Amino acid sequence: MDLNRYDVVVIGSGPGGFTAAVRAVQLGAKVAIIEKSLIGGTCLNCGCLPTKFLWHVLKLRQKIQKSYKYGFKVNLEPIVFSNILVEKDKNIANLRKGMRMILASYNVDVIEGVASFRDRNNLMVSNYERNSILEIFANKIIIASGTSPSAMKGFVFDDNRIINSTCALNLEKIPRNMLIVGGGVVGVEMATIFSGFGCRITLAENESCLLPNEDREVSEEIKKNLTKQGVDVLVSCFDALNDINKYEKVLIATGRIPNNNLKLERAGIKTIGKGFVETNEFCQTNVSNIYAVGDIAGKSLLAYTAQSEGAIAAKNAVKMNSISANNFVVPQVVFSMPQSSSVKVSNFLEYRDIIYGKFPFTASGRAFIENERCGFVKCAVDKASKKPLAFWIVGAYSDELINVASQIIKSDIYYMSRESIFHPSFSENLFNAYEDAFDRCVELVKK
Amino acid sequence: MDLNRYDVVVIGSGPGGFTAAVRAVQLGAKVAIIEKSLIGGTCLNCGCLPTKFLWHVLKLRQKIQKSYKYGFKVNLEPIVFSNILVEKDKNIANLRKGMRMILASYNVDVIEGVASFRDRNNLMVSNYERNSILEIFANKIIIASGTSPSAMKGFVFDDNRIINSTCALNLEKIPRNMLIVGGGVVGVEMATIFSGFGCRITLAENESCLLPNEDREVSEEIKKNLTKQGVDVLVSCFDALNDINKYEKVLIATGRIPNNNLKLERAGIKTIGKGFVETNEFCQTNVSNIYAVGDIAGKSLLAYTAQSEGAIAAKNAVKMNSISANNFVVPQVVFSMPQSSSVKVSNFLEYRDIIYGKFPFTASGRAFIENERCGFVKCAVDKASKKPLAFWIVGAYSDELINVASQIIKSDIYYMSRESIFHPSFSENLFNAYEDAFDRCVELVKK
Numbered sequence: 075m076d077l078n079r080y081d082v083v084v085i086g087s088g089p090g091g092f093t094a095a096v097r098a099v100q101l102g103a104k105v106a107i108i109e110k111s112l113i114g115g116t117c118l119n120c121g122c123l124p125t126k127f128l129w130h131v132l133k134l135r136q137k138i139q140k141s142y143k144y145g146f147k148v149n150l151e152p153i154v155f156s157n158i159l160v161e162k163d164k165n166i167a168n169l170r171k172g173m174r175m176i177l178a179s180y181n182v183d184v185i186e187g188v189a190s191f192r193d194r195n196n197l198m199v200s201n202y203e204r205n206s207i208l209e210i211f212a213n214k215i216i217i218a219s220g221t222s223p224s225a226m227k228g229f230v231f232d233d234n235r236i237i238n239s240t241c242a243l244n245l246e247k248i249p250r251n252m253l254i255v256g257g258g259v260v261g262v263e264m265a266t267i268f269s270g271f272g273c274r275i276t277l278a279e280n281e282s283c284l285l286p287n288e289d290r291e292v293s294e295e296i297k298k299n300l301t302k303q304g305v306d307v308l309v310s311c312f313d314a315l316n317d318i319n320k321y322e323k324v325l326i327a328t329g330r331i332p333n334n335n336l337k338l339e340r341a342g343i344k345t346i347g348k349g350f351v352e353t354n355e356f357c358q359t360n361v362s363n364i365y366a367v368g369d370i371a372g373k374s375l376l377a378y379t380a381q382s383e384g385a386i387a388a389k390n391a392v393k394m395n396s397i398s399a400n401n402f403v404v405p406q407v408v409f410s411m412p413q414s415s416s417v418k419v420s421n422f423l424e425y426r427d428i429i430y431g432k433f434p435f436t437a438s439g440r441a442f443i444e445n446e447r448c449g450f451v452k453c454a455v456d457k458a459s460k461k462p463l464a465f466w467i468v469g470a471y472s473d474e475l476i477n478v479a480s481q482i483i484k485s486d487i488y489y490m491s492r493e494s495i496f497h498p499s500f501s502e503n504l505f506n507a508y509e510d511a512f513d514r515c516v517e518l519v520k521k
Numbered sequence: 522m523d524l525n526r527y528d529v530v531v532i533g534s535g536p537g538g539f540t541a542a543v544r545a546v547q548l549g550a551k552v553a554i555i556e557k558s559l560i561g562g563t564c565l566n567c568g569c570l571p572t573k574f575l576w577h578v579l580k581l582r583q584k585i586q587k588s589y590k591y592g593f594k595v596n597l598e599p600i601v602f603s604n605i606l607v608e609k610d611k612n613i614a615n616l617r618k619g620m621r622m623i624l625a626s627y628n629v630d631v632i633e634g635v636a637s638f639r640d641r642n643n644l645m646v647s648n649y650e651r652n653s654i655l656e657i658f659a660n661k662i663i664i665a666s667g668t669s670p671s672a673m674k675g676f677v678f679d680d681n682r683i684i685n686s687t688c689a690l691n692l693e694k695i696p697r698n699m700l701i702v703g704g705g706v707v708g709v710e711m712a713t714i715f716s717g718f719g720c721r722i723t724l725a726e727n728e729s730c731l732l733p734n735e736d737r738e739v740s741e742e743i744k745k746n747l748t749k750q751g752v753d754v755l756v757s758c759f760d761a762l763n764d765i766n767k768y769e770k771v772l773i774a775t776g777r778i779p780n781n782n783l784k785l786e787r788a789g790i791k792t793i794g795k796g797f798v799e800t801n802e803f804c805q806t807n808v809s810n811i812y813a814v815g816d817i818a819g820k821s822l823l824a825y826t827a828q829s830e831g832a833i834a835a836k837n838a839v840k841m842n843s844i845s846a847n848n849f850v851v852p853q854v855v856f857s858m859p860q861s862s863s864v865k866v867s868n869f870l871e872y873r874d875i876i877y878g879k880f881p882f883t884a885s886g887r888a889f890i891e892n893e894r895c896g897f898v899k900c901a902v903d904k905a906s907k908k909p910l911a912f913w914i915v916g917a918y919s920d921e922l923i924n925v926a927s928q929i930i931k932s933d934i935y936y937m938s939r940e941s942i943f944h945p946s947f948s949e950n951l952f953n954a955y956e957d958a959f960d961r962c963v964e965l966v967k968k
Contacts, residue, residue, distance in 0.1 A: 089944065096963040118886070122945050127890045131591045138585055138595060144578045145604030148585060149596040157592030165890050172884070179966035378949075382940035385963070403941050415943070437619070439565070443574045443612050471921055477948035478924045480941040485932030493829035494850050494927040496862070497536065498569050501924035502825075516543040516832075519626035 080106045082391050083197060083212035085189045085336065088115020089377040090368030091218030092173060093384030094391075098216075099180040101392040106183040106210065108199055113170050113177075113184070115220055116369070117377040120240040123169065125263055127162045128243070129409045132270040136411075143445055155248050155271055162243075185210070189219075190337040194361050214363050214391035217343075217351055218384065221330035221369040226255065229315070229326060236324050239264060248273045249322040255314055256327035257284040257307070262296060263409045264325055269305045270411065276306040276321070278314030285408065288466075289416065291452060295468045296410045299448065303411065332370050347372060355398040357387035365391055379404055403484035405476040410468075412449050415476035417483050418464040427457040431511030433503050435469045437518055440498035446470035453507035461488050462508055471500045479504055527553045529838055530644060530659035532636045532783065535562020536824040537815025538665030539620060540831030541838075545663075546627040548839040553630040553657065555646050560617050560624075560631070563667050563816070564824040567687040570616065572710055574609045575690070576856045579717040583858075590892055602695050602718055609690075632657070636666075637784040641808050661810050661838035664790075664798055665831065668777035668816040673702065676762070676773060683771050686711060695720045696769040702761055703774035704731040704754070709743060710856045711772055716752045717858065723753040723768070725761030732855065735913075736863065738899060742915045743857045746895070750858065779817050794819060802845040804834035812838055826851055850931035852923040857915075859896050862923035864930050865911040874904040878958030880950050882916045884965055887945035893917035898954035908935050909955055918947045926951055 081103035084095045092114070095107040112119045138150050177184055185208060187201035197215070199208040223238035225231055233241050239260050248271045254261050257279025269275040277284075277300065283293045284300075284307065297307050308314060318324050334349045344360040346352045350372025357365045365387040368380030379402065386399045405417040419425075435441040435449045449469025456463055465479035478501050482490065490508045495501050509515035528550035531542045539561070542554040559566045585597050624631055632655060634648035644662070646655040670685035672678055680688050686707050695718045701708045704726025716722040724731075724747065730740045731747075731754065744754050755761060765771050781796045791807040793799045797819025804812045812834040815827030826849065833846045852864040866872075882888040882896045896916025903910055912926035925948050929937065937955045942948050956962035 093939075093963050097961070100961050100963075117944070123886055123890060126887065126945055130891055134584060134588055134591060135593070137581060138588065138593070141581055141585065143608065144581060145601060145608050146582070146585070147598035151594035154592060161590065161592050169886050169889060176964070176966050376940075376944075378942060378944040379940045381944065381963075382938060385939065405941065405943050407943050439570055439616050440573065442616060443570060444577050471918070473943055473946050474918055474921050474925075474948050477942050477946060478921075478928055480943075481925055481928035481932065481934065484938075484941055485928065485934050487928065487932050491829060491931075492540075492832065493823075493826045494852065494931055495825060495924050496852050496854050496920055496927075497564070497823075497825040497828065498573055499920050499924060501921050514544070514547050516540050516547075516828075517623070519623050 078208065078210045080104050080183070080210065080212050082214045082216060082388070083108065083210060084216045084218055085197075086115060086218035086220055086368075086370075087113045087173070087184070088218060088220050088368060088380065089117045090380030090384040091115065091216065092177070093381045094216045094218060094367060094388040095182045096176060096180050097385045097388035098392055099182060101389060103392050105180075106185050107177065108185045108187065108189040108197070110186075110188045113173050118166060118169055118173070120243055122377050123166060124162055124243045125267070125409060127165060128158070128267045129263070129411075131158050132267060132411070140445060153271070156246050159244065159246065191341040191343070194341040194363060214365070216384075216387050216391060217336065217359070217364065217366040217370055218368050218380070219333040219336060219370045221332050221375060223326065224329045224331040226315070226326050226328055229324075231326070236326065238326055242268070242325050245323075250274065251276070251321055252323040252325055253278065253314060253318060253321040254325045254327055256329070257281070257309065258327065258329070259285065259408050261327040262300070264327060265300055265305050266303070266409065266411050269300070269303050274304070276308065276314070278308045278311040280310065280312050282310050284309065288414075289452065292414055292416065292466050292468055295449070296408070296414055299410060299412070330369065330375060332372065334370065356390045356395040357383050357399060358390060358395065374404060376404065403480055405480045407473045407476060409473070412446070412469050413472040414468045415472040416464065416466040417476055417480045419483055422454075422463055425456050425463055428454050428463065429457045429511045430454055431507045431509065431515070433506040433510055433515065433518065435503065437506070438500065438503050440500055440502070441470065444470070451503045451507035453504065453511055455508060455511040459488055462490065465504060465507070467503075469500070469503070475501055475504065525655065525657045527551050527630070527657065527659050529661045529663060529835070530555065530657060531663045531665055532644075533562060533665035533667055533815075533817075534560045534620070534631070535665060535667050535815060535827065536564045537827030537831040538562065538663065539624075540828045541663045541665060541814060541835040542629045543623060543627050544832045544835035545839055546629060548836060550839050552627075553632050554624065555632045555634065555636040555644070557633075557635045560620050565613060565616055565620070567690055569824050570613060571609055571690045572714070572856060574612060575605070575714045576710070576858075578605050579714060579858070587892060600718070603693050606691065606693065638788040638790075641788040641810060661812070663831075663834050663838060664783065664806070664811065664813040664817055665815050665827070666780040666783060666817045668779050668822060670773065671776045671778040673762070673773050673775055676771075678773070683773065685773055689715070689772050692770075697721065698723070698768055699770040699772055700725065700761060700765060700768040701772045701774055703776070704728070704756065705774065705776070706732065706855050708774040709747070711774060712747055712752050713750070713856060713858050716747070716750050721751070723755065723761070725755045725758040727757065727759050729757050731756065735861075736899065739861055739863065739913050739915055742896070743855070743861055746857060746859070777816065777822060779819065781817065803837045803842040804830050804846055805837060805842065821851060823851065850927055852927045854920045854923060856920070859893070859915060859917050860919040861915045862919040863911065863913040864923055864927045866930055869901075869910055872903050872910055875901050875910065876904045876958045877901055878954045878956065878962070880954040880957055880962065880965065882950065884953070885947065885950050887947055887949070888917065891917070898950040900951065900954040900958055902955060902958040906935055909937065912951060912954070914950075916947070916950070922948055922951060
């Protein structure tokens with residue numbers, strides 16, 4: 075048997091590619107995965123995990139600083155950021171090791187190098203370190219090559235002064251001040267983290283509010299909290315880059331571009347928009363044996379949708395197009411301080427008669443005793459059927475609470491019932507917001 | 522209008538009574554609530570909230586002690602337990618104030634004193650402090666008088682040496698050692714808290730495992746963690762009380778008895794079992810204008826089922842029996858360290874062909890970076906339909922995660938889909954345990 079022939083070859087080992095590779099083996103395929111950099115892709119190495127690590131450290135420091143409220147006497151020495159980075163890198167390396175172990179246990183061949191197409195079945199993998207080129211044949215190919223931070227016209231990332239989020243997560247010391255351009259998820263998270271660690275942050279967004287796709291009330295709450303934390307938030311700001319000499323660092327967080335330099339044209343693969351690979355509901359490209367999942371397909375740039383698509387593509391590649399990816403209910407989370415999140419039914423805009431409820435964390439017993447009194451839950455309900463249609467949460471643990479909301483939203487639940495939510499918990503706040511939509515929340519004073 | 526005539530009178534202001542009172546006003550009734558002690562009942566004053574407060578403080582101390590893993594240098598002075606109690610009491614008093622404000626905003630008359638029936642419509646309220654007796658007439662009565670810790674034969678609570686959980690939560694200093702009799706929820710929580718604060722605990726249970734109604738694997742994990750924490754766990758133990766002189770304190774946590782000294786017989790109200798008030802699916806007693814909710818009805822001694830029943834009873838009392846309480850999906854939570862929880866479909870025992878999956882917290886990226894690597898999720902799935910039937914969780918945040926599970930269990934969801942759960946979160950562990958039931962979890966090495 076030819077060592078370089080595979081049933082399925084996956085390009086990229088981020089959440090989408092990794093899931094696709096393992097699932098394809100589970101379904102009986104011989105599989106290789108090609109990775110040009112580190113196993114785990116953006117999510118593990120310069121996205122979800124490192125961000126949450128730093129956010130967690132910040133939150134932990136905040137908890138320690140506020141622990142006097144419980145009668146604690148604590149002396150916390152000033153934090154050395156480089157020590158935290160060492161710990162971050164250790165943690166991430168360990169998780170990478172775990173992924174490698176899983177791939178090995180499934181006999182997935184990990185091929186290190188840069189992939190490019192020769193045709194619809196043949197790939198070349200160049201490894202510049204080893205100065206080698208490997209040719210491989212694949213019956214089916216799953217592209218999961220991801221995206222990279224996009225630069226701005228006239229500004230080149232120099233990994234020194236003009237930086238992107240990847241570079242920011244590896245800064246050896248906290249800059250005195252930093253301009254962050256772009257008030258989307260990445261901009262807000264970077265502002266939260268670096269401002270938390272003592273950097274004077276200016277956050278500039280050219281739309282009229284932060285997170286322009288979010289609910290306005292949520293966006294205002296995030297702005298309020300960032301401002302309280304000491305961040306200069308500039309909205310409707312078009313001239314932030316006019317005077318960048320004021321800043322020690324300039325972080326561009328205005329979006330991501332597809333990693334599509336794979337010589338896709340040689341296989342005849344169609345791209346759309348900024349160069350994302352076009353796919354149908356089976357995660358299949360216009361070339362029938364080639365699939366694409368995650369960021370590179372441009373549908374939503376999230377690790378968990380990538381994982382979902384990875385599993386779907388693997389099944390369709392191995393077992394003929396048998397499952398499709400549609401009608402997604404996908405929560406969105408932003409690690410502001412406190413966290414913020416939302417989820418909606420997919421046909422939200424079709425509802426005409428919506429009532430809203432709101433419940434502040436100050437009114438929650440559990441939030442009160444844990445001294446996590448900042449934030450609220452907002453709930454949209456279809457007035458006629460009483461079905462919960464959407465939840466927005468700003469507040470502690472909202473990255474977990476939103477998963478409660480997701481399950482409600484995607485189910486047939488036409489009412490929320492009290493006994494199914496533990497007391498005292500933060501999740502109760504969802505129920506109370508729902509009840510408030512009918513003006514019957516018993517945990518709020520009468521309006 | 523007679524000041525002492527009400528549409529609805531509620532006896533007891535715990536979660537069940539409080540909810541019933543507010544809801545009855547919302548539905549148009551004139552309402553009074555009778556409270557013999559503190560507003561908020563067991564839950565707020567000597568149950569859920571104070572326990573979680575102390576557990577939270579313990580957890581916070583643990584986090585501070587382990588913060589060196591993130592490069593922190595912290596000096597934490599020894600904790601003075603009495604200072605923590607002061608903070609606990611401040612927090613609880615504030616929450617009580619909040620409940621009073623809500624009752625006041627709804628014009629609920631709060632009558633302080635001990636209630637007893639004269640007949641099915643007339644109550645007497647004795648206030649011993651004021652040396653007064655008030656007679657009130659109620660069209661409908663909702664009994665929400667709760668339960669109290671039960672003593673054991675031959676042992677009387679003396680609030681000094683032989684104590685119950687209420688007394689334990691107000692101990693001014695941590696005893697050198699303590700025997701806890703009863704390895705149910707209360708026993709495990711008290712053992713966790715007091716051992717955490719430095720008391721040498723012996724926990725004795727006469728069944729063959731802790732939490733005998735729990736899944737055996739969960740019970741073993743809790744025992745393992747308590748033992749690691751330094752608790753002497755004795756199971757199948759019948760002679761713990763033979764030699765109580767060894768202990769500074771003896772905490773009896775063997776169950777609760779109904780607060781039924783209300784002269785129920787004068788109204789002809791039927792009781793069952795240990796003296797709980799019998800109710801039908803409308804939360805109605807055998808006397809048609811009298812309802813009973815929460816602990817006193819003995820169905821489940823939980824704050825959130827009490828709240829649910831409170832709302833149901835209020836509606837049925839005001840609007841004729843219009844809604845019933847059945848087919849409950851109710852999560853169970855124990856504040857061990859880490860927390861433990863479970864939830865099942867109500868007809869779990871009817872399923873014949875069940876497959877199980879398990880996912881350890883060590884394999885969770887988020888748990889890994891938060892250094893919360895202890896515990897697991899176990900999932901039961903109906904093999905034929907793929908419907909998730911039950912979840913058991915031991916691990917950080919399981920008191921919130923179980924609410925995700927509850928919503929899945931009570932809905933029509935016949936599969937779990939990856940994209941509906943945020944990454945990286947602890948909630949993913951539920952999905953991964955579900956996938957493991959089919960031997961297809963991509964986050965675990967091949968078996």
